[in-house]
Amino acid sequence: MSVRQTTRRTRSAAALAAGLGVLVAVSGCASQEQAGVGGGGENTAGAEAAESEIDCTQFEQFGDTDGAEVEVYTTIVDPESQSFIDAFGPFTECTGIEINYNGSRQFEAQLPVRVQSGNAPDIAFLPQPGLLAQMVSTGAVVEPPQAVVDNVDQYFSEDWKNYGTVDGTFYAAPLGANVKSFVWYSPSAFEEAGYEIPTTWDELMTLSDTIAATGVKPWCAGIASGEATGWPATDFLEDVVLHAQGPDVYDQWINHEIPFNDPAIAESLAQVGTVLKNDEYVNGGLGDVRSVASTEFQAAGLPILDGTCFMHRQASFYQANWPAGTDVSEDGDVFAFPFPTINEEVGNAVVGGGEFVAAFNEEPATQAVQYWLSTADWANLKAQASNPGWLNANLELDPANLKSPIDQLAVEQLQDPEVTFRFDASDLMPAQVGADAEWQQLTDWIAADQSDEDTLNNIEAAWPQ
Numbered sequence: 294m295s296v297r298q299t300t301r302r303t304r305s306a307a308a309l310a311a312g313l314g315v316l317v318a319v320s321g322c323a324s325q326e327q328a329g330v331g332g333g334g335e336n337t338a339g340a341e342a343a344e345s346e347i348d349c350t351q352f353e354q355f356g357d358t359d360g361a362e363v364e365v366y367t368t369i370v371d372p373e374s375q376s377f378i379d380a381f382g383p384f385t386e387c388t389g390i391e392i393n394y395n396g397s398r399q400f401e402a403q404l405p406v407r408v409q410s411g412n413a414p415d416i417a418f419l420p421q422p423g424l425l426a427q428m429v430s431t432g433a434v435v436e437p438p439q440a441v442v443d444n445v446d447q448y449f450s451e452d453w454k455n456y457g458t459v460d461g462t463f464y465a466a467p468l469g470a471n472v473k474s475f476v477w478y479s480p481s482a483f484e485e486a487g488y489e490i491p492t493t494w495d496e497l498m499t500l501s502d503t504i505a506a507t508g509v510k511p512w513c514a515g516i517a518s519g520e521a522t523g524w525p526a527t528d529f530l531e532d533v534v535l536h537a538q539g540p541d542v543y544d545q546w547i548n549h550e551i552p553f554n555d556p557a558i559a560e561s562l563a564q565v566g567t568v569l570k571n572d573e574y575v576n577g578g579l580g581d582v583r584s585v586a587s588t589e590f591q592a593a594g595l596p597i598l599d600g601t602c603f604m605h606r607q608a609s610f611y612q613a614n615w616p617a618g619t620d621v622s623e624d625g626d627v628f629a630f631p632f633p634t635i636n637e638e639v640g641n642a643v644v645g646g647g648e649f650v651a652a653f654n655e656e657p658a659t660q661a662v663q664y665w666l667s668t669a670d671w672a673n674l675k676a677q678a679s680n681p682g683w684l685n686a687n688l689e690l691d692p693a694n695l696k697s698p699i700d701q702l703a704v705e706q707l708q709d710p711e712v713t714f715r716f717d718a719s720d721l722m723p724a725q726v727g728a729d730a731e732w733q734q735l736t737d738w739i740a741a742d743q744s745d746e747d748t749l750n751n752i753e754a755a756w757p758q
Contacts, residue, residue, distance in 0.1 A: 338696075339375055342678035343382030347670050352388050352661055354440060359389030361658035366407075366414035368400045368648070369469075376678040383674065384665045390658045408433045413653035416662055418468055420648050421720045422456045429459040434651050437667075438660045441466055444667035448687045450707075452714045457649045465649035466667040470686045472645045472703035473528050473608040473717065474536075474632035479597050480624055488603070494536070494635040498567070501574055504603050510577030512568055513602035514585045515593025516736065523732030525590045526739065527719045528644065529569065529606055533561040535642045535715050536635040547721045549756055553731075554749035562738075562745050564635075568606075569739060577602025586740035597627060606632070609703040610682050621681075622698050629699055631706065642713040643706050646720060647686065686714075723757050730755030 352358070369377065374394065381392045395414065397403050401424060407413055408431050419425045428434050445454050445466050457465035476497075483490070488504070491497040504511035516525040535543045538557045545551045546558060568574050569585055576584045578596030585593075591614045594605035598619070605611075609629070612621050620626045634641060650666050652659050665671050669689035676683070676690060681697035684690070684704050692701040706712050719727030730752045737743040 339379035339678040342376075342674045343379040345383050345674055345677075347383045347387065347674075349387035351668075352384075352664075355388070355657040355661040355664070358658045358661055360391075361389070361656070362391045362393055363416060363656075363658050363662050364393045364395055364414045365416045365418065365662070366400070366404065367394060367396045367418040368420050369396065369418065372680075373683070376675060376680070376683065379678040380671060380675040381665075384662075384671075388658070388661055390661060392662070404428070405431075408653070415652065415654060415656070415659045417651050417653070418648045419465065419651050420646075422649065422716060423721050423723075425457065425465050425649055425651055426459045428651060429462075429464055433653050434464050435653065435655050436462065436464060437466065437652060437663050438655075440664050441660070441667045444664065448667070448669055448672075448689055450686065450688070450710070450714065453647075453686045456647075456716050465651045466663065467686050468648040468650050468666060470645055470647035470684055470703075470707060471608055471610050472643055472684075472706055474532050474643045474645070474706075475607065475609055475611075475629035475699070475703075476632060477594050477597060477605040477607055477611060477627055477629045478603060479600075479626060480622075480628050481626065482597070482600055482603060486603075490630045491633050493633050494564075497633045501568070501604075505573045509601065509603065510573075510575055511603050512574045513577040513579055513593055513596045513605050514569055514575055515579065515588025515590045516585060516739070517587055517589045521728075521732060522586070523734075523736040524719070525593075525607065526565070526569065526735035527727070527731050528608070528717070529565050530558075530562060530735070531644045531715075531718045532606070532632050533564050533635065534558060534718070535644055535713070536632060536639055537561055537564060539636065539639045540642070540713050540715055543715050543718065547718050549722075553726070553753040553756065554746070559745060559749055562749060566738075566745065570742070582742075583740055586736050594627075609684075609699050612697055612699050613682050629702070631702075640713065641706075641709070641711060642715065644715055644717060645707070646717045725755050725757055726752060 385391065404417055405427065408428060413433050419428065442463060449467055453467045454463060457463055457467060488500060491500050501511040516523055518524055534546060538561060542557050551557065570582055572582055575582055578599065578601030579588050594607055594611060594614065596602040597605055615621060615627055622628060631641065650663055652663055669687055672685050672687035672690040673694050676694035681700060684695055684700045686707045688708050690704055692704045695701050695704060707714065719731055721727065734748045734751045738748040
């Protein structure tokens with residue numbers, strides 16, 4: 294990270310913090326707020342990041358912006374907000390631009406209303422590419438300056454740039470990210486039992502059978518999440534579709550170029566069922582198969598700690614749900630291994646999510662904020678300021694700046710050119726499908742033992758005509 298400084302304003306980072314409002318986090322599938330990420334108490338590293346020095350000459354291209362104000366409308370709530378506030382400190386010191394955060398728990402409902410009424414924010418952090426496309430369709434989103442395009446070309450993979458692109462035009466740089474393709478386990482329990490980490494689906498099933506033969510359920514799972522119950526099951530299905538059928542089928546599935554009840558998706562759902570609907574495999578420490586539907590996802594992996602289950606498929610952000618004092622590390626109480634390869638032709642692949650920075654005007658101060666959020670400097674400062682649970686896909690984000698080993702592992706996957714990345718499918722599908730029918734039908738698939746065929750047909754029927 295560059296720490297050069299040629300011009301330093303006298304404005305204090307504290308003045309910036311005083312001008313910030315409340316942050317909110319809501320995402321279509323599993324938001325970090327839903328996952329409980331963001332806690333963790335006092336973070337003195339944030340104050341240090343706020344006082345960091347950066348190269349102020351990089352902002353000269355935007356002219357004199359001293360005294361300008363930029364509203365950032367966001368989905369990210371307190372306590373996650375503080376690290377964003379801290380990471381803006383050096384930027385305000387350089388540019389004199391005050392950042393006005395204005396979040397809402399009803400962000401996804403209110404943003405379209407604000408845009409339609411002519412009261413769009415300067416910048417919005419959009420949690421789904423689908424919402425970006427919706428906002429672009431209004432004609433209110435403007436393209437970023439060339440400096441942002443150059444940063445994204447330099448610091449992000451083509452996959453991530455594509456998710457900020459609508460109809461061939463790039464609009465929004467990536468902001469945060471998460472990786473969902475993990476299986477949590479206990480390194481100490483594996484070592485004691487002599488189990489090896491599986492790298493293929495066949496090895497995973499062999500290990501599951503081996504554990505089941507001892508009388509212990511190998512898996513624990515839970516998909517309950519209030520009104521969003523069912524989303525963890527959609528993530529499991531997405532992982533299997535991507536790893537088994539490949540990115541082309543995954544893209545066709547998202548774009549409805551193949552129906553939801555296509556044979557390839559049916560094959561993947563059946564493969565998920567070999568775990569989630571298998572009485573021999575679930576639900577360790579929690580109940581029978583039906584308990585998967587009624588167990589809150591936050592508690593679903595905890596039986597790993599008492600040895601009543603050995604594996605739990607969940608995202609990197611699940612780290613926030615382990616009890617205080619749990620050693621989350623490769624040699625600790627719990628850690629996670631990448632979701633195994635299913636199809637050798639597909640190889641290593643990752644399903645994930647993230648936010649994107651969209652602007653609603655071309656004011657120099659707005660463009661300066663867009664530029665700052667697309668730099669490697671910002672990514673590294675934000676990482677230093679954040680508690681465990683935050684990362685992004687910037688290729689120059691130094692994993693050493695992340696405090697959690699699981700975040701470091703996630704970033705290494707995102708930065709690996711040999712790993713195929715795809716965005717959370719249900720976040721990209723129409724809400725009637727990805728955030729309604731799929732959640733409900735997969736819940737019924739488990740709770741009521743609904744057949745694969747009926748489940749997929751019912752989801753397909755919900756697709757807008």
